[in-house]
Amino acid sequence: MWRSVARRSSQVRRLLSTSAPPAGPLATVPAPCIVQKRGNDILNDPWYNKDTAFPLTERDRLGLRGLLPPRVMSFEQQYERFINSYRSLEKNTRGEPDSIVALAKWRILNRLHDRNETLYFRVLIDNIKDLAPVIYTPTVGLVCENYSGLFRRPRGMYFTAKDKGEMMSMIYNWPQEKVDMIVVTDGSRILGLGDLGVQGIGIPIGKLDLYVAAAGINPQKVLPVIIDVGTNNEKLLEDNLYLGLRQPRLEGEEYMAVVDEFMEAVHARWPQAVVQFEDFQMKWAFETLERYRNRFCMFNDDVQGTAGVALAGLLGAVRAQGRPLHDFTSQKIVVAGAGSAGIGVLSMAKQEMSRMLAKTGEEGHNQFWVLDKNGLITKDRKDLDPAVANFARGHGPNEIPDLHEGAMKESDSPRPAIFAMSNPTTKAECTPEDVFKHVGENAIFASGSPFSNVSLGNGKTGYANQANNMYLFPGIGLGALLSGARHISDDMLQAGAECLASYITDDEIQKGILFPEVSSIRHITARVGAAVVRAAVAEDLAEGCRTVGPKELGSMSESQTVEYVARNMWYPIYSPLVNNK
Ligand SMILES: NC(=O)c1ccc[n+]([C@@H]2O[C@H](COP(=O)([O-])OP(=O)(O)OC[C@H]3O[C@@H](n4cnc5c(N)ncnc54)[C@H](O)[C@@H]3O)[C@@H](O)[C@H]2O)c1
Numbered sequence: 001m002w003r004s005v006a007r008r009s010s011q012v013r014r015l016l017s018t019s020a021p022p023a024g025p026l027a028t029v030p031a032p033c034i035v036q037k038r039g040n041d042i043l044n045d046p047w048y049n050k051d052t053a054f055p056l057t058e059r060d061r062l063g064l065r066g067l068l069p070p071r072v073m074s075f076e077q078q079y080e081r082f083i084n085s086y087r088s089l090e091k092n093t094r095g096e097p098d099s100i101v102a103l104a105k106w107r108i109l110n111r112l113h114d115r116n117e118t119l120y121f122r123v124l125i126d127n128i129k130d131l132a133p134v135i136y137t138p139t140v141g142l143v144c145e146n147y148s149g150l151f152r153r154p155r156g157m158y159f160t161a162k163d164k165g166e167m168m169s170m171i172y173n174w175p176q177e178k179v180d181m182i183v184v185t186d187g188s189r190i191l192g193l194g195d196l197g198v199q200g201i202g203i204p205i206g207k208l209d210l211y212v213a214a215a216g217i218n219p220q221k222v223l224p225v226i227i228d229v230g231t232n233n234e235k236l237l238e239d240n241l242y243l244g245l246r247q248p249r250l251e252g253e254e255y256m257a258v259v260d261e262f263m264e265a266v267h268a269r270w271p272q273a274v275v276q277f278e279d280f281q282m283k284w285a286f287e288t289l290e291r292y293r294n295r296f297c298m299f300n301d302d303v304q305g306t307a308g309v310a311l312a313g314l315l316g317a318v319r320a321q322g323r324p325l326h327d328f329t330s331q332k333i334v335v336a337g338a339g340s341a342g343i344g345v346l347s348m349a350k351q352e353m354s355r356m357l358a359k360t361g362e363e364g365h366n367q368f369w370v371l372d373k374n375g376l377i378t379k380d381r382k383d384l385d386p387a388v389a390n391f392a393r394g395h396g397p398n399e400i401p402d403l404h405e406g407a408m409k410e411s412d413s414p415r416p417a418i419f420a421m422s423n424p425t426t427k428a429e430c431t432p433e434d435v436f437k438h439v440g441e442n443a444i445f446a447s448g449s450p451f452s453n454v455s456l457g458n459g460k461t462g463y464a465n466q467a468n469n470m471y472l473f474p475g476i477g478l479g480a481l482l483s484g485a486r487h488i489s490d491d492m493l494q495a496g497a498e499c500l501a502s503y504i505t506d507d508e509i510q511k512g513i514l515f516p517e518v519s520s521i522r523h524i525t526a527r528v529g530a531a532v533v534r535a536a537v538a539e540d541l542a543e544g545c546r547t548v549g550p551k552e553l554g555s556m557s558e559s560q561t562v563e564y565v566a567r568n569m570w571y572p573i574y575s576p577l578v579n580n581k
């Protein structure tokens with residue numbers, strides 16, 4: 001592994017301990033890293049660049065002498081200098097509009113990302129709670145909206161409708177021999193912001209930053225991708241600065257042919273890579289998932305990752321009500337939004353209820369109501385997507401309740417739960433303040449983008465949980481990769497969700513805390529990843545990874561699997577560079 005460390009025992013120990021989140025320097029000697037470059041080419045390569053931290057011996061070895069100021073700084077000094085500039089930026093922009101501050105923070109981080117990946121990812125890992133809102137939702141939404149104006153350097157790969165017939169060779173333009181993790185979008189439904197065309201590439205970049213920070217995927221082995229088939233966003237089509245194809249989106253078979261070719265090209269060069277589909281509009285989200293899920297190692301994060309996180313939250317809400325988990329089968333669930341996320345959540349909740357009921361041999365009731373922008377989904381609606389039609393209500397007794405009758409304030413639940421999962425913050429259905437004020441102090445709240453907790457007076461806190469698929473997708477991808485799964489099954493996803501659900505203690509649940517602190521995301525991901533590996537093994541889908549074969553995976557205990565996953569997480573540390581040119 002690139003810049004792997006000789007012994008990682010202290011980091012692995014940190015990942016295995018249940019208390020402290022993994023962070024801080026390793027007390028081990030890093031193994032050397034072989035580079036094919038010299039001199040300026042190294043300084044200009046963010047994967048190898050150490051800026052002023054190149055020791056003198058390395059400067060001699062790599063032809064860097066004279067290309068850097070004489071003083072050699074330590075990693076810790078560089079780290080501190082960066083954090084100090086970041087804090088001064090926060091101070092100097094106090095009082096400025098939120099969007100100006102957010103973009104200024106994103107810019108300073110992006111510049112570091114472009115210059116020195118080791119320092120960037122250490123800063124990100126150590127400060128993930130503060131920085132996730134900058135590199136991920138909500139700021140990433142703003143970045144995508146302004147991508148063409150903000151553009152300075154390319155990142156990732158851009159496949160377009162004009163590249164038909166070329167993708168199989170184009171894929172070899174990517175400079176890295178090995179790619180483990182790909183996040184791809186067609187930019188058609190970026191967060192709740194709609195069609196942003198090529199500008200949607202900000203989403204795969206942000207998701208892969210989290211893959212590195214949370215799952216320890218080696219940043220040299222990640223590939224953000226946009227498939228640009230045009231855009232139907234008139235504003236962008238008229239914008240002179242717009243960097244994507246200036247044509248309406250391809251549709252139907254033409255569209256599918258482009259995505260097919262991309263998938264074939266990826267598979268030809270990196271057959272083991274895991275591909276995460278992200279922010280595709282609903283029709284393509286479901287169609288590509290059905291088309292590829294048994295052929296490639298892929299999943300759709302908006303449908304499947306989101307569903308797992310919501311399910312973990314819903315199971316937490318049942319625990320908070322003081323009821324046994326089986327009571328989930330009688331919970332009433334109303335979903336506002338019949339899109340890829342909403343329908344994904346309902347499908348997984350329905351599956352979970354069926355599993356629970358199968359154990360006791362009871363009959364299930366239809367406990368779901370779905371609304372879209374035109375109101376309740378009923379069977380007499382025309383042109384319903386087949387996935388949505390599964391949840392349409394008939395006109396029998398109790399089929400169509402007055403939804404106000406079930407309004408949360410009058411709910412007979414001791415802990416009514418409201419998940420305002422739309423992103424970014426500006427698109428959230430409601431705020432935690434709204435919920436605790438209108439529904440009451442017993443409500444349980446979660447949102448897709450981060451909000452602050454609410455003080456309820458008398459020293460009580462109303463918790464603003466973050467129900468975001470970031471708690472699951474890094475573990476799903478990592479588990480799929482480390483098991484060498486042929487494809488990603490429902491059982492693997494279920495295992496990840498159940499692992500997340502079981503992470504929270506009863507004490508926390510009673511307070512209304514449904515999800516762990518973002519600062520412990522590496523710890524969570526190690527466990528979710530292990531649960532996914534074990535599910536792949538149980539289903540005989542695991543073909544093994546690198547030197548670890550399916551037999552060895554199968555003989556690992558639960559804790560050994562967590563250790564295996566933790567041991568394979570990359571951690572940012574400067575390795576001695578050795579030139580072999
Ligand atoms: N928190 C998370 O982890 C997470 C994960 C995935 C998606 N999301 C967010 O969820 C939102 C929806 O994503 P999606 O993939 O389902 O989108 P989508 O475009 O597939 O579906 C959106 C649905 O919302 C409906 N809708 C729009 N306005 C409505 C209204 N006022 N009332 C009721 N329904 C309304 C539309 O009719 C459509 O059915 C986005 O904001 C996305 O960012 C959050």
Ligand SMILES: O=C(O)C[C@H](O)C(=O)O
Nearest residue numbers: 137191279302423468469
């Ligand atoms: O990107 C996120 O923050 C979550 C989710 O994938 C979304 O599309 O909103």
Ligand SMILES: [Mg+2]
Nearest residue numbers: 278279301302
């Ligand atoms: Mg998404």
